[in-house]
Amino acid sequence: MRAARFSGRHHVSLPCALACLLCLCGTARADDASSWREIETKYIFGFTTGSGIGIEGEREFTVDTVGRFGKRDGSYSATETKFEYEFTPSQFVQIEFGALGSTHNISGVTDLDNRNAAAFAGGFAEFRYLALERTSDNPLSVTLAFEPNVRFIDETSGEPVHNYEFETTVNADLELLRNRLYAGFNLLYEPEVTWTALDETVREATFGGSAALSVRIVSNVLVGGEVWYLRHYDSPTLSDFTGDAVMLGPTLYVQFTPKMFMTAAWNVQVWGREVGNSLPLNLTEFQRQRARLKFAWEF
Amino acid sequence: MFTSRYLGFAATCVIALLQAGPSLAQQATEVQLTYSNGAFQPREVRAPADKPVVFRVRNLDGKAMEFESTSLRVEKVVAAKSEGVVNVRALKPGRYEFYDDFNDKARGVLNVQ
Numbered sequence: 001m002r003a004a005r006f007s008g009r010h011h012v013s014l015p016c017a018l019a020c021l022l023c024l025c026g027t028a029r030a031d032d033a034s035s036w037r038e039i040e041t042k043y044i045f046g047f048t049t050g051s052g053i054g055i056e057g058e059r060e061f062t063v064d065t066v067g068r069f070g071k072r073d074g075s076y077s078a079t080e081t082k083f084e085y086e087f088t089p090s091q092f093v094q095i096e097f098g099a100l101g102s103t104h105n106i107s108g109v110t111d112l113d114n115r116n117a118a119a120f121a122g123g124f125a126e127f128r129y130l131a132l133e134r135t136s137d138n139p140l141s142v143t144l145a146f147e148p149n150v151r152f153i154d155e156t157s158g159e160p161v162h163n164y165e166f167e168t169t170v171n172a173d174l175e176l177l178r179n180r181l182y183a184g185f186n187l188l189y190e191p192e193v194t195w196t197a198l199d200e201t202v203r204e205a206t207f208g209g210s211a212a213l214s215v216r217i218v219s220n221v222l223v224g225g226e227v228w229y230l231r232h233y234d235s236p237t238l239s240d241f242t243g244d245a246v247m248l249g250p251t252l253y254v255q256f257t258p259k260m261f262m263t264a265a266w267n268v269q270v271w272g273r274e275v276g277n278s279l280p281l282n283l284t285e286f287q288r289q290r291a292r293l294k295f296a297w298e299f
Numbered sequence: 300m301f302t303s304r305y306l307g308f309a310a311t312c313v314i315a316l317l318q319a320g321p322s323l324a325q326q327a328t329e330v331q332l333t334y335s336n337g338a339f340q341p342r343e344v345r346a347p348a349d350k351p352v353v354f355r356v357r358n359l360d361g362k363a364m365e366f367e368s369t370s371l372r373v374e375k376v377v378a379a380k381s382e383g384v385v386n387v388r389a390l391k392p393g394r395y396e397f398y399d400d401f402n403d404k405a406r407g408v409l410n411v412q
Contacts, residue, residue, distance in 0.1 A: 037403075038369040038396060055367065055374045091372045091388045134370070135393035258400055 033179040036219040039255075041141070041173045044222045045184035045212035046251030046265025047292055050173045051141035053094035053130050060086040062296040068156075070288025072279070074108030080121060080155060086296075096126040100151065104158030111284075115158045122151035122163075128171075139175040144168075154194065165192035184212040184226070191236035205236045206285075208244075212251065220255040228267065232285040243282040245272035247290065259298040266291045327351040327386070332407070334366075334377070334399065335359035339407035348392045348411050354385040365400035371409070374400065 041050030047066075054060065064082040084098035102121035107114050126147040134141035151163035170187040191205040208231055214224030228247040234240040247267035255261040267290045272282030281288070328350050333340045334357065346352045356366045358377040366385055367374040377383035390411045399405035 037398060040369055053372070055369065055372050057374060088372070133391075135391050136395075137391075137393050 033177075033216065036179045036216070038179065039216065039222075041182060041184070042171075043261065043263040043294065043296070044182060044214045044251075044253040045173070045210075045224065046226045046249070046263065047228065047247075047267060047290070048184045048186045048210040048212040048226045048251075049145070049169065049171045050182070050184050051130065051132075051134075051143040051171045053092070053128050053143060054086070054088040056088050056091045058088050058298055060084075060296050060298045062086060062294055064294040065292070067291045068287040069290070070283070071109045071112070072283040073110055074112075075106070076109050076112070076287070077103075077105045078156065078158065079103045082124065092130045094126075094128040094130075096128075097124065099123050100149070102153050102155070102158065104153075106158065112157050113159070117158055119153050119158075121153040122149065124149040134175060141173055143171045145171055149192075154196075159197060161194050161196050163192060163194040165190060180216050182214045182216075182222075182224075184210075184214065186210045188230075193236070203234070203236055205233045205238055207231045207233065207238055214251060214253070222251075222253040224251045225249065226251055226265065226267070230286065232282070241275060243272065243274040243277075243285055245269050245282040245286040247286070261296055263294045264292065327353040329353045329355060330409070332356045332366075333359060334364050334405070337399070337402050337405050339397075339399075339405060342406070343408045343410060345410045345412065346390070349389050351389050352387040352409070352411075354383075354387065354397075356383045356385065357381075358383070362401075364402065364405070366397060367400040368395060368397035368409075370395045371397060 040052040040054065042052035044050055062084045064084060065079055067077065067079040069077045079102065081101045082098050083101065084096055086094065086096040088094045100121040100123060103118040104115045106112050124147060126145060128143050128145045130143050132140060132142040147167040149165040149167065152160060154161045154163065167190045173182055173184040176183055187209045189207050194202040196202065208229050210226055210228040212224060212226035214222045216222045226249065229244065230247070231244040232242050234242050246269065248270045249265060249267035251265045253261065253263045269281050269286055269288055272286060274282045274284050328346045330344050330346060330352055332344065332354060337360065354366065356377050358364050358379060358381055361379050363376055363378050365374060365376045366383060371387050373385050373387055375383045375385045392411050395409040395411065397407050397409065
């Protein structure tokens with residue numbers, strides 16, 4: 001019942017959000033976009049990653065926090081923060097690496113131990129290759145990204161584990177209106193293997209995609225929305241389907257100075273299902289809400 | 300056996316990527332730009348498609364400037380009264396904007412045909 005009310009509210013909010021976006025487009029037209037500098041698209045779509053790989057020789061330090069909130073019952077909040085160094089050694093390749101920190105605040109959630117902890121959670125690296133570049137004649141740009149992760153703390157439960165994940169994504173974006181309106185698309189395949197403290201081996205995978213729209217309302221601010229469809233499998237070969245979910249929400253990007261920006265996003269699970277469970281939403285593999293806040297400094 | 304072949308292939312790819320820049324630069328088209336009084340001269344330059352481009356940027360002003368372009372994916376700080384060289388990959392036909400990152404009004408365009 002609670003979930004049904006929740007879902008209904010979002011049926012109303014989606015058209016409202018689209019109407020607001022169109023209004024912003026209209027307001028933004030008053031400003032002259034042709035005088036604006038081109039924008040780097042990587043972080044303008046929230047959880048959806050754009051195709052940008054930066055500028056050759058550019059280096060960046062970022063603090064990127066993703067919070068996940070709400071399970072079926074009890075109280076659940078977990079965050080993972082990436083402390084990331086990013087550099088672009090050539091005009092086609094970008095490399096990132098860094099450390100992961102996590103927090104878990106769990107109380108009264110079925111199948112999860114109560115926990116209130118913060119810890120160093122592991123490390124990651126990312127290799128991005130620009131496969132198709134945008135030109136003034138071609139609005140589409142595509143980047144392939146590979147991100148191996150090693151975790152010592154389980155993302156969901158906060159338990160000590162050894163987890164190895166290999167996130168593979170296709171990041172594409174389209175410039176729909178020059179310097180003004182952008183569409184982003186991601187395709188995600190994320191196999192992982194986990195060895196638990198009880199010596200169990202868990203193999204799983206997440207597969208999905210996203211679509212996002214972002215409008216530049218003034219030269220240094222973009223707002224938009226995104227939708228994600230995610231499927232979870234108890235097998236890296238996508239043979240043992242366990243459930244899926246749709247997440248939806250707004251995004252914000254602010255360029256404070258030419259060398260400093262922030263991005264924020266908030267997604268709510270508006271639909272989901274679990275195999276063998278008739279309750280609405282998928283709250284075993286996913287969460288009710290997730291939020292992202294990222295700050296970056298180029299140097 | 301498989302692992303060593305795989306590593307060999309990966310190493311070849313990395314070396315090829317690292318070598319791509321210098322080898323392309325050998326056949327580059329040179330573009331001369333002057334920066335004075337906070338503006339590029341000329342403001343619009345041309346280059347042929349599918350050939351690398353080398354920008355030679357002479358900064359005549361009394362303070363440093365940063366030649367930068369999001370679409371060309373290059374940046375270079377050029378000190379006062381000096382010259383900077385910027386290597387760009389072979390480009391597809393189109394219009395590529397560049398600017399001084401320290402001065403929002405200083406803009407220019409590379410037309411590739």
